[in-house]
Amino acid sequence: MKFIIEHLSKRFEQKEVLKDIHFTFEDGKIYGLLGRNGAGKTTLFNCLNRDLKADSGTFSLEEDGIRRDVTAEDIGYVLSTPTVPEFLTGREFLKFFLDINETSVQASKSLDEYFNMVSIAPEDRDKLMKDYSHGMKNKMQMLINIIAQPKLLLLDEPLTSLDVVVAEEMKGLLRSLKDSRITIFSTHILDLALDLCDEIILLSHGELEAVEKSNLDDQEFKEKIISALREETYA
Numbered sequence: 001m002k003f004i005i006e007h008l009s010k011r012f013e014q015k016e017v018l019k020d021i022h023f024t025f026e027d028g029k030i031y032g033l034l035g036r037n038g039a040g041k042t043t044l045f046n047c048l049n050r051d052l053k054a055d056s057g058t059f060s061l062e063e064d065g066i067r068r069d070v071t072a073e074d075i076g077y078v079l080s081t082p083t084v085p086e087f088l089t090g091r092e093f094l095k096f097f098l099d100i101n102e103t104s105v106q107a108s109k110s111l112d113e114y115f116n117m118v119s120i121a122p123e124d125r126d127k128l129m130k131d132y133s134h135g136m137k138n139k140m141q142m143l144i145n146i147i148a149q150p151k152l153l154l155l156d157e158p159l160t161s162l163d164v165v166v167a168e169e170m171k172g173l174l175r176s177l178k179d180s181r182i183t184i185f186s187t188h189i190l191d192l193a194l195d196l197c198d199e200i201i202l203l204s205h206g207e208l209e210a211v212e213k214s215n216l217d218d219q220e221f222k223e224k225i226i227s228a229l230r231e232e233t234y235a
């Protein structure tokens with residue numbers, strides 16, 4: 001499977017944030033999307049999730065040589081600021097999600113097993129989510145996106161609010177789920193990107209480019225990435 005972006009552009013008034021982006025992603029890989037503050041990472045995700053209308057361009061999935069449009073079911077999107085229905089308990093939310101997606105989601109675990117996957121403690125499972133911490137809301141969002149098994153998983157800075165133990169568990173979970181899907185993971189934390197991701201792509205000057213590792217050792221690779229990001233200028 002491939003996810004192909006072609007000629008994607010987006011501007012906000014004078015600022016051209018995405019400039020004729022073209023890139024092909026392949027399944028089975030986690031892509032680390034790096035870019036300076038304001039480079040356009042969230043804008044890119046919002047356009048791909050159709051929360052924002054791009055000015056031009058297309059994106060499609062190619063499976064067995066056949067191209068098709070991306071549907072809402074193909075995409076899972078974990079926002080950096082999690083939004084969950086705060087008037088529900090974690091358990092009600094999870095049950096509701098599984099009920100309404102009964103036909104598309106194969107629920108292979110009990111509710112408590114799902115909570116265990118993301119380390120939501122038993123005493124928190126029946127609390128209203130308005131009383132959840134930022135990290136706990138984030139985990140709930142990760143959980144429903146993981147259960148939905150989307151072909152394209154967009155993660156906008158998802159691990160930064162998680163404690164180190166859960167962040168490690170989440171990394172393991174994302175690695176175990178990467179086969180047969182494309183995961184794009186935006187982060188400012190270079191070491192996290194290097195640790196988790198199979199490919200590093202930079203969003204710089206409104207364009208996406210892969211950073212070639214070839215014969216570089218880890219330190220040289222890091223320096224290459226930082227020096228490319230340093231060249232980013234602001235419009």
Ligand SMILES: Nc1ncnc2c1ncn2[C@@H]1O[C@H](COP(=O)(O)OP(=O)(O)OP(=O)(O)O)[C@@H](O)[C@H]1O
Nearest residue numbers: 012013015017035036037038039040041042043044
């Ligand atoms: N709705 C909007 N209206 C006007 N400008 C916007 C809007 N959304 C984003 N921008 C501008 O587009 C640029 C890219 O913003 P975006 O949030 O996509 O960057 P980012 O790479 O996700 O940044 P960060 O790493 O700081 O989260 C910024 O200059 C921002 O001010």
